[in-house]
Every structure is written in C-alpha cells, then in structure tokens.
Amino acid sequence: MPRFAAIGLDHRHIYDLTAGLRAAGSVCVGHDPETSDPHVLAGFRKRFPDVPPIGREQLLDDPSIDFIVLAAVPRERADIAIQAMRRGKDVMVDKPGAITSDQLSAVEAAVRETGRIWSVALGRLTSPAVQAALAVARSGELGRLVSLTSLAPHRLNRALRPAWFFDRAAYGGIITDIGVHSIDQFLAFAGVDDATIAAATIGCFGTQPAGFEDFAEVTLRGGGMTGTMRLDWFTPDGLPDWGDGRLFLVGTEGTLELRKNLDIEGRAGGDHLFVANRERTRYQDCSGLSVEYYRDFVADVRDRAGRTMENGRVFAACRLTLRCQVSAERFVAD
Amino acid sequence: MPRFAAIGLDHRHIYDLTAGLRAAGSVCVGHDPETSDPHVLAGFRKRFPDVPPIGREQLLDDPSIDFIVLAAVPRERADIAIQAMRRGKDVMVDKPGAITSDQLSAVEAAVRETGRIWSVALGRLTSPAVQAALAVARSGELGRLVSLTSLAPHRLNRALRPAWFFDRAAYGGIITDIGVHSIDQFLAFAGVDDATIAAATIGCFGTQPAGFEDFAEVTLRGGGMTGTMRLDWFTPDGLPDWGDGRLFLVGTEGTLELRKNLDIEGRAGGDHLFVANRERTRYQDCSGLSVEYYRDFVADVRDRAGRTMENGRVFAACRLTLRCQVSAERFVAD
Incomplete structure (x- = not known):
C-alpha cells in the first residue's frame, strides 16, 4: 500500500484530501504539526487520531513515504511541492498549487527533472x-x-x-x-x-x-x-x-x-x-x-500511467488561471 | 372605457398584448388585417372573433380610438407608432419598439411633440x-x-x-x-x-x-x-x-x-x-x-400620469440596447 504524509495543515481542505486518499487504499503515516491555524491542526487530529505528528524534514527524508498531500498557505505550496519532488515524493496539492507564474514554471521544471507527479485536487x-x-x-x-x-x-x-x-x-x-x-x-x-x-x-x-x-x-x-x-x-x-x-x-x-x-x-x-x-x-x-480521482492518483503513484496529470492539462489550467x-x-x- | 385598435399583426405577441389590454378594461374596436404572416392573423381572429377587420388608415383616422397596440415587423414599428401619435393616439408596442437609433430618436421626438404615450411591453x-x-x-x-x-x-x-x-x-x-x-x-x-x-x-x-x-x-x-x-x-x-x-x-x-x-x-x-x-x-x-402593466397603461391613457413611461426609462433601455x-x-x- 502506498504510504503518504500530510504536510501544510493550514487549510481545512487537508481533511477531505486525506480522507479520500485513505479510502482509496493508501496509508497516512504522519502529519507535520506546523500550522498557521491551530484549529486546522486540532481538526486533523480529531479526524485522524491514528496519524502521528512527525517533523516535516523527517517526513520528507523518509524513503518509505511515497507521496505527500499538501494544503499549506498557498504562497508556500509550490516550494514545498518542489522540495518533496526533489526528495523522491509525488505530490497531491490543494488548489491553488501555485500563485505566480514563476512558481508554476518552477513546479513544471521540477516535474520534468524528477519524473514525480504533481496533481492539484481540482473541483x-x-x-x-x-x-x-x-x-x-x-x-x-x-x-x-x-x-x-x-x-x-x-x-x-x-x-x-x-x-x-x-x-x-x-x-x-x-x-x-x-x-x-x-x-x-x-x-x-x-x-x-x-x-x-x-x-x-x-x-x-x-x-x-x-x-x-x-x-x-x-x-x-x-x-x-x-x-x-x-x-x-x-x-x-x-x-x-x-x-x-x-x-x-x-x-x-x-x-x-x-x-x-x-x-x-x-x-x-x-x-x-x-x-x-x-x-x-x-x-x-x-x-x-x-x-475516481483519489483512486486514480494512488494508481498513478504505483504505475506512473499519468491518469491525473492528463498530459499537462493541470498545468494548462493553472497557467491560464494566473x-x-x-x-x-x-x-x-x- | 378606452378604445383601441390592433395594428401590425405580424408577431404572435399581439395576442397577449390584446388580451392583457382587454382584461385591463379597454375595448379592442378593430384590427388591421394586413400581415406578413397569415397564421398570426388567423390566430388573432380565432382568439378575438368579435374584433372586426378595419383598414389601417381608417383606424388611425378614427378619433374615437384612444390608442393602438402594435406588433408589426420590427423595422416598421417606429414609423407606424409615429404616424399613430401624430394622429392623436397613444401606443403600446411589442419589443423591439425601434431597431435603429435614428428610429428611436424619431419616436422620442414624436413623443415630445405630441405628448402621446409610447410604451414598450418589456418582460x-x-x-x-x-x-x-x-x-x-x-x-x-x-x-x-x-x-x-x-x-x-x-x-x-x-x-x-x-x-x-x-x-x-x-x-x-x-x-x-x-x-x-x-x-x-x-x-x-x-x-x-x-x-x-x-x-x-x-x-x-x-x-x-x-x-x-x-x-x-x-x-x-x-x-x-x-x-x-x-x-x-x-x-x-x-x-x-x-x-x-x-x-x-x-x-x-x-x-x-x-x-x-x-x-x-x-x-x-x-x-x-x-x-x-x-x-x-x-x-x-x-x-x-x-x-399591473396593462392596468397602468390604460390608466395612463386616461390620466396622463406617466406610470408606464417611468420618466424616460424605456427610452434609456432601448438606447442602451441599440x-x-x-x-x-x-x-x-x-
């Protein structure tokens, strides 16, 4: 079973993403307790009491973790996603995944260089x-x-x-x-x-x-x-x-x-x-x-078939949005 | 009771306008049988068998007729309305009341000169x-x-x-x-x-x-x-x-x-x-x-209070539309 960590507990969307990914057959092995909003952290712990707090760096360094799910302050999401991809992890990110075109280009370059998956959980x-x-x-x-x-x-x-x-x-x-x-x-x-x-x-x-x-x-x-x-x-x-x-x-x-x-x-x-x-x-x-989205993402993490990347449509949508x-x-x- | 004539039986909207005006307490004393669409004329006669056909000029010359209701081919509506106002009649017209800004200006001038009412039956x-x-x-x-x-x-x-x-x-x-x-x-x-x-x-x-x-x-x-x-x-x-x-x-x-x-x-x-x-x-x-519209119009015909003219809002709406x-x-x- 793919293993993941929840990083960036700044927005409540982390709840749905985590729940969806667990229901789709992956295991949440830890959450980064750093937050700008203690209510979000408390809500996460209430919903997922079995998921232990672990420092971000330790999570990103853990080679047994396949991907991270990310709902940090929007300004920080691209940077965290890039760090995660450079350390061998796929990424599912709450929207917006990037808030400037420079950030988006950097994410796109990191995906190209690392072969990692960067998927924005769009409506x-x-x-x-x-x-x-x-x-x-x-x-x-x-x-x-x-x-x-x-x-x-x-x-x-x-x-x-x-x-x-x-x-x-x-x-x-x-x-x-x-x-x-x-x-x-x-x-x-x-x-x-x-x-x-x-x-x-x-x-x-x-x-x-x-x-x-x-x-x-x-x-x-x-x-x-x-x-x-x-x-x-x-x-x-x-x-x-x-x-x-x-x-x-x-x-x-x-x-x-x-x-x-x-x-x-x-x-x-x-x-x-x-x-x-x-x-x-x-x-x-x-x-x-x-x-199908969460199952598709988990399947992509396993077989790299690119269901959730859709040949770059997510990047296209984010670029046009910006x-x-x-x-x-x-x-x-x- | 105000008396009116139906002129320009080219669009089916003439049915609702005529019915509304009759229900509001005015009398349809004749219809001009000239039409671009015999189906509309037939439908009018079926709905209003008591309203006799009378030539347009005779209707416009009849001093006992207070107003006309008009659903001619849109290009012709402004001109017919102006003729009617110049011959002492108020006008209720199906939309669009005018299809060029020159037509609209001419209608506005005729309203100013004659003191007649020109009301477009807007939705x-x-x-x-x-x-x-x-x-x-x-x-x-x-x-x-x-x-x-x-x-x-x-x-x-x-x-x-x-x-x-x-x-x-x-x-x-x-x-x-x-x-x-x-x-x-x-x-x-x-x-x-x-x-x-x-x-x-x-x-x-x-x-x-x-x-x-x-x-x-x-x-x-x-x-x-x-x-x-x-x-x-x-x-x-x-x-x-x-x-x-x-x-x-x-x-x-x-x-x-x-x-x-x-x-x-x-x-x-x-x-x-x-x-x-x-x-x-x-x-x-x-x-x-x-x-209230048909009752307001009939009351306006009687007392000239301007309920349906709304201080020129109808002209403003038509002008912006054009x-x-x-x-x-x-x-x-x-």
Missing part, C-alpha cells in the same frame, strides 16, 4: 456531478457545445479564516484561489488545453479589509464555445451549504444544469443534474456516483 | 416574478446588490417563423430583439437609467441562414453593480416551455433566483422565486401575483 476531479455532466456532453446528447455558464459563490466564514486568507500576497487573488476550478472545468468541456480571455474582471464590493477581492467574472473562448464564470464570496449565512454552485451548458441540441452543492428549497443533498434534450427533460441524482488573475480589469464599487 | 413589466424580485431587492433583504446574472434562452421554432425573423435588417439583431428585456431588467435592478458596456458579444454558432445571430452575452455596470446577460436561440425541443429563463441576484446580505418559465423537473408552472438571506432560505410562488447591438464583438464558431 472537476472530485465532483461526481461534473464528471456526469462531462459524460453527457461527450455522449453528444447536447449536440455541439455553444456556451458554459458557471456560478461559483463561496461563503466567507470570516470567523474561521486565518490572517493569510485576506492577504493577496499569501493566497494569490480570487481567480487564482477559487477561479482555477471553473477555468479548469471550462477547458475540460471545451476539450482544449488553452483558451482566449475575452473578459476578466475582479471586483471589490466592500468586504473588509479594503481591497479584498470578493467578486470576479471571467469569459473564455476555446474549442468553438464560450464560457462565463462568476466567482464570489457572498454566500449568505442562511444558505445551508457553502455555496449554491451551478453549471449551465447550452448545446445545439440540448441544455444541462448542475446544482452542485444543493437544490435550494428542493431535493435533499447535492449533485443534481438536469438535462433537456431534443425529446424530453430528465433528472439525474449524481450523489451516488463514485469519485493569466486571468494578472490581466483582470479591476472594478471597485463606490 | 420586466409583464412578469410577476420579476416584479416580486424587484420588491425583494428594494426591501433591502439582499443588502446592497453586487451582481445580476440573467439567462434568457429562446426556442427557435423555425417552422413558425416568417422570413423577416431571419433577416437582421428587418428584426434588428439578437440584442435589439430579445436583449432589450434583459438590459431593461438590469437597469431596473441597478436603479439607473444608463450603464457602461463592459463587454458585448454576438455569436453565430451555425443556425441557418449563415450569419444568423443565435447567441449573445452582454456585461453592464451601473449603480455600483455588475450584470451579465446571456441570450440565445437554443432552447431544445424537449423543454416544455419556450425557454428556461433565469435571474440570479447576488447581494451583500442575500441571494435570489428566479425560474421564470418553468422549474425543470420540479414544481408545476412558472414564476418561481428562491431567496437565501442572512437567516434562512425561502420559496415564493409568484404565479398568482397580478400584472448601443450594445452595434458595438458588440462578433464571435463566429468554426
């Missing part, structure tokens, strides 16, 4: 509903795709956030941080590895501290289709989930909607898929579908 | 769900508005369309034709009479004839908020309505969604409103709400 990979929507789109049921609209609201949860969450130099900006999911998703539906940025806007609507990027909208074109993605930190407290994420596809023969997180005032649970095609409408509950972040027009509401 | 005015959403937004429940996203798909219904429907010189282009609803709606939510065009794109995704504008997306900014509106002619045949129209509002304290036409694979009927606020989520069925149509970037999918 497309961990969402059964998105996987089901991709299957519908690829089946031809919707005809040729025309347009994608993605709504990706997030809850701010101010009380739970460490200081770096509000420091753009540390987290990389709203498109870098949460837009990478939507941009990667667009590339997957368009079936391309790059796209033209038709429009990119970052908005500051008054969330404190001043200048905090609480809104963004990106329009991309590629693969003969267009896609507009909205990101924001305005999920209201009364919504019983962290964000009412949606995906709308328009094709020449059909349309599709995903209600990823919840069906507001409707069905229980998440992962709801709705299709209208030439003949009828239909509903599919995707919540029972299996998520271009959107840097080139976005700024909108500051008065 | 905001005839939709109880949009009226309810405006009431929620104005109540402050959503906090300060940040963003509006509107999805406005339409069914092509090729077999039912007359030739002018596919001739841009006759109908004015996709933004002029169907975008005016969304743009007017944005101005109403933003509480402004004009907006900045951040992006406008018209797409041709292969709907015949070549070059037919089957897709558009417009991003506007005004009143401290941003809005993105998608229009298209891709409603699939299997959807049990002409288009799954949606409206999403994001505010600093809450969010709102409208499912205007239908709740796909869900509740019966249309006009469904969903809110998430600081405390909870809630659903409101808006289908039983009354539509600017979007003319300035839009073109995207032709290969």
